[in-house]
Amino acid sequence: xxxxxxxxxxxxxxxxxxxxxxxxxxxxxxxxxxxxxxxxxxxxxxxxxxxxxxxxxxxxxxxxxxxxxxxxxxxxxxxxxxxxxxxxxxxxxxxxxxxxxxxxxxxxxxxxxxxxxxxxxxxxxxxxxxxxxxxxxxxxxxxxxxxxxxxxxxxxxxxxxxxxxxxxxxxxxxxxxxxxxxxxxxxxxxxxxxxxxxxxxxxxxxxxxxxxxxxxxxxxxxxxxxxxxxxxxxxxxxxxxxxxxxxxxxxxxxxxxxxxxxxxxxxxxxxxxxxxxxxxxxxxxxxxxxxxxxxxxxxxxxxxxxxxxxxxxxxxxxxxxxxxxxxxxxxxxxxxxxxxxxxxxxxxxxxxxxxxxxxxxxxxxxxxxxxxxxxxxxxxxxxxxxxxxxxxxxxxxxxxxxxxxxxxxxxxxxxxxxxxxxxxxxxxxxxxxxxxxxxxxxxxxxxxxxxxxxxxxxxxxxxxxxxxxxxxxxxxxxxxxxxxxxxxxxxxxxxxxxxxx
Amino acid sequence: xxxxxxxxxxxxxxxxxxxxxxxxxxxxxxxxxxxxxxxxxxxxxxxxxxxxxxxxxxxxxxxxxxxxxxxxxxxxxxxxxxxxxxxxxxxxxxxxxxxxxxxxxxxxxxxxxxxxxxxxxxxxxxxxxxxxxxxxxxxxxxxxxxxxxxxxxxxxxxxxxxxxxxxxxxxxxxxxxxxxxxxxxxxxxxxxxxxxxxxxxxxxxxxxxxxxxxxxxxxxxxxxxxxxxxxxxxxxxxxxxxxxxxxxxxxxxxxxxxxxxxxxxxxxxxxxxxxxxxxxxxxxxxxxxxxxxxxxxxxxxxxxxxxxxxxxxxxxxxxxxxxxxxxxxxxxxxxxxxxxxxxxxxxxxxxxxxxxxxxxxxxxxxxxxxxxxxxxxxxxxxxxxxxxxxxxxxxxxxxxxxxxxxxxxxxxxxxxxxxxxxxxxxxxxxxxxxxxxxxxxxxxxxxxxxxxxxxxxxxxxxxxxxxxxxxxxxxxxxxxxxxxxxxxxxxxxxxxxx
Numbered sequence: 001x002x003x004x005x006x007x008x009x010x011x012x013x014x015x016x017x018x019x020x021x022x023x024x025x026x027x028x029x030x031x032x033x034x035x036x037x038x039x040x041x042x043x044x045x046x047x048x049x050x051x052x053x054x055x056x057x058x059x060x061x062x063x064x065x066x067x068x069x070x071x072x073x074x075x076x077x078x079x080x081x082x083x084x085x086x087x088x089x090x091x092x093x094x095x096x097x098x099x100x101x102x103x104x105x106x107x108x109x110x111x112x113x114x115x116x117x118x119x120x121x122x123x124x125x126x127x128x129x130x131x132x133x134x135x136x137x138x139x140x141x142x143x144x145x146x147x148x149x150x151x152x153x154x155x156x157x158x159x160x161x162x163x164x165x166x167x168x169x170x171x172x173x174x175x176x177x178x179x180x181x182x183x184x185x186x187x188x189x190x191x192x193x194x195x196x197x198x199x200x201x202x203x204x205x206x207x208x209x210x211x212x213x214x215x216x217x218x219x220x221x222x223x224x225x226x227x228x229x230x231x232x233x234x235x236x237x238x239x240x241x242x243x244x245x246x247x248x249x250x251x252x253x254x255x256x257x258x259x260x261x262x263x264x265x266x267x268x269x270x271x272x273x274x275x276x277x278x279x280x281x282x283x284x285x286x287x288x289x290x291x292x293x294x295x296x297x298x299x300x301x302x303x304x305x306x307x308x309x310x311x312x313x314x315x316x317x318x319x320x321x322x323x324x325x326x327x328x329x330x331x332x333x334x335x336x337x338x339x340x341x342x343x344x345x346x347x348x349x350x351x352x353x354x355x356x357x358x359x360x361x362x363x364x365x366x367x368x369x370x371x372x373x374x375x376x377x378x379x380x381x382x383x384x385x386x387x388x389x390x391x392x393x394x395x396x397x398x399x400x401x402x403x404x405x406x407x408x409x410x411x412x413x414x415x416x417x418x419x420x421x422x423x424x425x426x427x428x429x430x431x432x433x434x435x436x437x438x439x440x441x442x443x444x445x446x447x448x449x450x451x452x453x454x455x456x457x458x459x460x461x462x463x464x465x466x467x468x469x470x471x472x473x474x475x476x477x478x479x480x481x482x483x484x485x486x487x488x489x490x491x492x493x494x495x496x497x498x499x500x501x
Numbered sequence: 502x503x504x505x506x507x508x509x510x511x512x513x514x515x516x517x518x519x520x521x522x523x524x525x526x527x528x529x530x531x532x533x534x535x536x537x538x539x540x541x542x543x544x545x546x547x548x549x550x551x552x553x554x555x556x557x558x559x560x561x562x563x564x565x566x567x568x569x570x571x572x573x574x575x576x577x578x579x580x581x582x583x584x585x586x587x588x589x590x591x592x593x594x595x596x597x598x599x600x601x602x603x604x605x606x607x608x609x610x611x612x613x614x615x616x617x618x619x620x621x622x623x624x625x626x627x628x629x630x631x632x633x634x635x636x637x638x639x640x641x642x643x644x645x646x647x648x649x650x651x652x653x654x655x656x657x658x659x660x661x662x663x664x665x666x667x668x669x670x671x672x673x674x675x676x677x678x679x680x681x682x683x684x685x686x687x688x689x690x691x692x693x694x695x696x697x698x699x700x701x702x703x704x705x706x707x708x709x710x711x712x713x714x715x716x717x718x719x720x721x722x723x724x725x726x727x728x729x730x731x732x733x734x735x736x737x738x739x740x741x742x743x744x745x746x747x748x749x750x751x752x753x754x755x756x757x758x759x760x761x762x763x764x765x766x767x768x769x770x771x772x773x774x775x776x777x778x779x780x781x782x783x784x785x786x787x788x789x790x791x792x793x794x795x796x797x798x799x800x801x802x803x804x805x806x807x808x809x810x811x812x813x814x815x816x817x818x819x820x821x822x823x824x825x826x827x828x829x830x831x832x833x834x835x836x837x838x839x840x841x842x843x844x845x846x847x848x849x850x851x852x853x854x855x856x857x858x859x860x861x862x863x864x865x866x867x868x869x870x871x872x873x874x875x876x877x878x879x880x881x882x883x884x885x886x887x888x889x890x891x892x893x894x895x896x897x898x899x900x901x902x903x904x905x906x907x908x909x910x911x912x913x914x915x916x917x918x919x920x921x922x923x924x925x926x927x928x929x930x931x932x933x934x935x936x937x938x939x940x941x942x943x944x945x946x947x948x949x950x951x952x953x954x955x956x957x958x959x960x961x962x963x964x965x966x967x968x969x970x971x972x973x974x975x976x977x978x979x980x981x982x983x984x985x986x987x988x989x990x991x992x993x994x995x996x997x998x999x
Contacts, residue, residue, distance in 0.1 A: 069989075161947045
């Protein structure tokens, strides 16, 4: 329809215009929700209209405003950002449907503010995905933090305030305290902060400074939730579940690891990192986070808390991929952004559906619930399997490429780490499903039956699912997990140009 | 020569000066205010004209009464002083737009004429300091500004009697500062036989090793330091800002201390020259630690305040620390950061004090405990305050971010362990700002408003000017060619022309 550049700018603008529309129509909830849905569909169509151009190697650039001499806020689409934007924008549609079901099902207050902040957060996410330099990335990164703070503290009670403090404290603290100085330092060293293929730091720094800079970036990008600055993510779980689903399983956390990938690929450069060996420590921190977060997840009885720690662990896969600095590993990291997004959002949708239907949050209370909510639990199972990395689900590819990357760089220990982690994934995800289907509901016990006379515990009368708007989204995303298994190849082909210099 | 525009340099100071006694004769609620606003708008217009002409055709020199410079008084408009004129008159005009309803609540109607007279005199003083090229004339304007500001602060006594002691404290300390300055100028006059700033600068190099000049520099730096609330001479500021009427606080927060900074830059770079100031005088060793201490300690103190006005006042002292740090780095980028922050902080802090004034107008208090749930009672005002707070923290897209960027670049340019640790300290200070702003945010949004309080916004006449400043701050944080452009050129001029 328009020039490619216009579509790029529209990606940031559409959600903002939507936010205004939502605010205007606040008195009529049905119209307000229609605005949200229409905005999300428009955004998704718009983002996907850029895709063919990117497949053909175009690099549309859009200058927003020059806020400092020589440094402008500029949008530029490259394959990695395209992938991220496509994931976030398509999931926003599903999540909007889900939000309507959840927010109405639970009679949440202040819904207009909720949808407005959500739209602004999506705008910031698009800005991050399409940023062409570090400053632009940083600006949208902070907008994302600040626009999600009201969502995290939506309940406005003491818990929300406490969670919000940790959320904001860590995210703002790390970004202003470490990320910003790193950006300014990069600028004084290289004279530019543009994302350039092959990196911009090569030849401007010593190995020591590179190591320090990498440290500042990795811990400055707090949204990547590398241990020990991961605490904000569990804290953010005080938010309503749609927020946890789209923002804290997809947009915000993926913005973090996406930034990590961007910095590694376009600022340091894969080759430069391999030469200097500055990323070696990062591999081990990522590996530690990966295992440790999984172990912590095992101990959590609150479903959302367990999912949050699972997310921390899964994010570390991406950082691990980036730190190995081989093209296979980086491809694995990029795939993980996509695959984990669909898997984890399914799980959060299910958690929210359970909460809406029966108001249960603790895993130990969910025994036998699968008999009552079979669709939800089957979707949960599929999402879990995708996250564990079993075929025929999308998640298997990212694990596969990471394994290849580990093999390529001769890191046998890392293969063991990945293996152990997959086992841990099974250990903390599958029991939830197993208890749901095979255990009797709380307060009841299975009557002993003679062998050969077993009856199904399942009966149509018992089914009591959440409202349609809460159940449909996880089913859709679970199906998407299966479809993605067959879409890995196009995605790899899309991001291939950035892996081969 | 007879055209009006050639007389702008004198008009910018003389118009408010002449208007002041007329204002004292006016009665009623509206007349003094309207008269003052129009006068201030005139000076704003003249200042903009001056800045344009300086930017296009270089510095303007104006001989008062036709007496040639070394003997007569000279008014000089260069880029920096033009910038200051625009800033001061602009903020003054913006604050005045807000003043009509706000001030009638705080000052007795029969005193309004005198109040605005004092206001105009303070404005005259600030504009005069910025434009004059004569060291003694600076003292005259400094006293005009100071005396009127003591009166303005004392006018807060209807709300809180402590305004009187605050004004008295400021009077004592301010007089010490002004006297120190005068002693310094006296010593310089003794050694050079001239009071013209350009002339002094030309003659100083021959005698700059002498002890009287050293003493003069000491007196002047400390005297100005007191006026600009340089840590640890800042004690007068939190009290004065807290108890002064709201529009006075908003006006002074953006301008009064900034004029002091301007004067300091003038003396360090134009009169003494950077070689002497940072070489023999060793100002870096003095100012740099003081600047750092200012922003670290004062930001920490701000966190524990129970009165938001006082919290912002301490934050002002802390922000002064950034400016002083920028100056003390003795580099072009450092000076750019300092000049930039003069402007950026002025617009942000004025916006904050104005939105706080809106809350005071409705609630009648600026104590945190009285403002619980204010975000639900006055959503538009509170949101403005939060946006202004972002500016203090230095969130991107606000001017605070731009200042911080340049300050960090300057610190990194300095290199060595000092430069790197400065970066770390600057970041810590930003995080302290997050803490003190967030204390307000939590009280505003997470506490329930007291029962029986209905939702009520401040009137439009208060909200509109407040939002002009808030949105203006975002404008200058995004489209930075005006503030960054001028700061860069002015810094280059001061460093090169020394």
